[in-house]
Amino acid sequence: MCGLEFSVPSSKPETPVSTVSDGARRQEPRPERRDRTRAPKPIGLKGWLDTQTLKVKQGRMKQRTVGDYERLLKHDVLPTFGGMAVAAITPRLCEEFLTNLVARPSRQNCGEQLSPASVKHVWTVLRRVLKCAVQHGALDANPCDRVDFQTNRATGDRESFEHHPLTAAQVGALSAAVAGEVGDLPAYPIYALMVEFLAYSGLRAAENTGLEVGDLEFTTGPGQTRCTVHVTRTKERRNKEWQVGTTKSKKSRRSVPLPPWLAAKLWTYLAEVHPNAADLTAPLWPSRKNGGGFRAKGARYAVPHDWTQPLAMGTFYDTIMKPALVAVGLPASAPATRHRPAQRGVRLHDLRHTFATMQLSAGMHFMQVSKWLGHSTFTLTLDTYGDWVPTEDGGALNNLPAPTYAATADVQPANVTPLFGG
Incomplete structure (x- = not known):
């Protein structure tokens, strides 16, 4: 993999050497002797990916994540920044890249824009590569940090994804x-x-x-x-x-x-x-x-x-x-093409949702279902399957009591001051 290659600039000045010419002594710069064992090597995308692979061996990252990083670099980052020196990447270029990324149609859903999650993933990869350049002295600051980009989603009318659990x-x-x-x-x-x-x-x-x-x-x-x-x-x-x-x-x-x-x-x-x-x-x-x-x-x-x-x-x-x-007459998920829009139907993952909804509908406590699903928190289970939680476990049943009211005879007018602290 090539592109976005950067190296650490040398801060060691050239050593002057004394020479004598026509009876006059003058200082001339002597070419610096390169120590091949200590000279910094260019650090590019391959080097950055190697650092991520090290995290995998240390148990800090999954191999699948590294594969996703490599795929995003190849398909999304390199087409824009691949032939550019890392020092030439400015906040303005990063902002233009982000703007084009948001407006770009997805490769899988023809005609539809990239989802906010996909934009976030690509932007995160670019930001981490440039952070690596800062850590190795090739950049003074990360240009992505000067771009106003929030990873949290705004609330609005964007259509949410719907599960399709089966009976x-x-x-x-x-x-x-x-x-x-x-x-x-x-x-x-x-x-x-x-x-x-x-x-x-x-x-x-x-x-x-x-x-x-x-x-x-x-x-x-x-x-x-x-x-x-x-x-x-x-x-x-x-x-x-x-x-x-x-x-x-x-x-x-x-x-x-x-x-x-x-x-x-x-x-x-x-x-x-x-x-x-x-x-x-x-x-x-x-x-x-x-x-x-x-x-x-x-x-x-x-x-x-x-x-x-x-x-x-x-x-x-x-x-x-x-x-x-x-x-059997059930809808199947399919990406968009030039002749028809994307179809949201039953996915393979919906068999997992089927298990969860059937267990909750049968009266199984949501905490036990969460353990069987392997969710990281019980909150995730409630957020995903709250509509199927039985009423006895805190489901959608509103039986709040009426408020209590003070007796009207005990209410004092606002312009009356009690003499004995009533």
């Missing part, structure tokens, strides 16, 4: 469609079980991808099987390689119990279907093999599974879950 009947219909029982969709019974698992466990997509066989703890009793899911890691595909990451927060490392009927299905899945169930480090859910041979245009068929690597959840949504949503 139990809709989860069943979606699972049947993924299993190939609706229309001419290819049959993926394993992924149908995964849809039910996500809707009744509340795991995030990266947490589900990170699950291994050993993360399921089964206990069997008379006529009943119990299962607890231990969430300890995440997995994401970066640069064609699977990277193991930490959970979103410390409280995201949690154990989630499953209903008995789902525990029984998972027990049968590992006992009769999963070929690597004896390997506790094997991915719980398989991926799909690439290719699959010739097929007629428009024809659909089930691609064989690849049990050696986990499932990419984004690809699963686009290729399997989205057609299943359409088949």
